[in-house]
Amino acid sequence: MTSTAPASADQVANCARPGANLAAAVNAVRRDLSAGGHVGLDEAETVARQLVRLAQHYGNHPFSPLEDVRRLLDVNRASFSRLLDLFGLVPELRHAVETGPAGKYWQNTLLPLEQRGVFDSVLARKPVFPYSVGLYPGPSCMFRCHFCVRVTGARYDSSELESGNKMFESVIDEIPADNPYAMYFSGGLEPLTNPGLGALSSRAAVRGLRPTMYTNSFALTERTLATQSGVWDLYAVRTSLYGLNDEEYEETTGKRASFRRVRANLLRFQQLRSERENPIRVGFSYIVLPGRVHRLLDLADFIAELNEAAPDRPVDFLNVREDYSGRADGRLSEAERTELQEGLFAFEERVSRRAPTLNVDYGYALHSLKTGADAELLRIRPRTMRPSVHPQVSVQVDLLGDVYLYREAGFPSLNGADRYIAGRVGPGTSLAEVVERFVNDDLRISPHAGDEFFMDGFDQVVTARLNQLEADVAAGWEDVRGFLR
Incomplete structure (x- = not known):
């Protein structure tokens, strides 16, 4: 039996x-x-x-x-x-x-941070080096994306590049060797507009770090790669896709014929990494917009096209997110939910045929939706934001050395963002010292209406978790706070 x-x-x-x-x-x-x-x-x-x-x-x-x-x-x-x-x-x-259904919250964010004791440090108000450090090296960006909070025309002066890159070198040298994935290059503005990006990447690699660059890949040309050979020392290049044809790209970025250039750059990059037998990983971020779920099939075909350019080096990963949950209550309508579920199933079938080695991460809400549960994202509001923030978890450093406490705050001239600067890295002041002073001095920021838009999804998850943990401790459940550890 x-x-x-x-x-x-x-x-x-x-x-x-x-x-x-x-x-x-x-x-x-x-x-x-x-x-x-x-x-x-x-x-x-x-x-x-x-x-x-x-x-x-x-x-x-x-x-x-x-x-x-x-x-x-x-x-x-x-x-x-x-x-x-x-x-x-x-x-x-x-x-x-x-x-x-909520498993990606646990797997991607909560448990990794728990296992390194990061939340314990925040709860104890103990200054430690941040678990995640974003370097925002770009002085400018060639796109004007309608969803971006960047102030039109705002940029850093080119005179800031030399001192800014020296400052970034000092931050790279601070990062603990036991956390090789701690650092990433992003923005803010486009990282590849900084001519020193390659040298910074090489410096990180020498230290045993494995940084990812978040880019729009418009400047990921063969010429850039020749003049900034250190780009090949990155652990991964993650390209944000703003459409799958020139019309969609222009509608989003304001720049004509931009998709064809990004596509050409990526095709050549695929060929070059294959020829060089370089281990660098290639992946994408793609947001499913309302009414465009059918475009997921074209996304699968686009990735398959890139794979055909280098059959021995297929695209490694894809992060799919959705912009459906931007509703007042954070919920999908029944019609949208059905449309999105059906689109995801069709996409998975297309990927299994055309790009079978692709690792697809659907993130918090789409993972929930795929299991058949309602897709509902967190909605942190000013009243639930934490005045002490969480610099032990994550900070972002811009070209001036300003240390931002939220990932969407690090843009030049952005109204109100300067209130979320913890301090400045520079001669005589390290990133560790900036964090230490902010925590030890018990500095606090009173949230204003709209400040929640300085937070990305990661910031919102961390904030919700810390609020939960503090409630558990206050209720006498300190030994078992957070349920899973």
């Missing part, structure tokens, strides 16, 4: 997903707990049901304070504490949370 144990384990591991067989999951957990002598027979059914409800909840709502969930389960503190202990005895329950 074939054992049903693996199937039962699978039921538990998938219990946070829509349509899960909850009765089977509860029964499997009950058997495990009873067999191990962890609960008595008289209470096994009730405890198992509560544990499955815990997995369901945190697999869909990762930022709930523990005290709120205790009340939801309607148990006293002693019983809830015991449930949390028992939860850890069933590995499949943890798996259910980590792979549930």
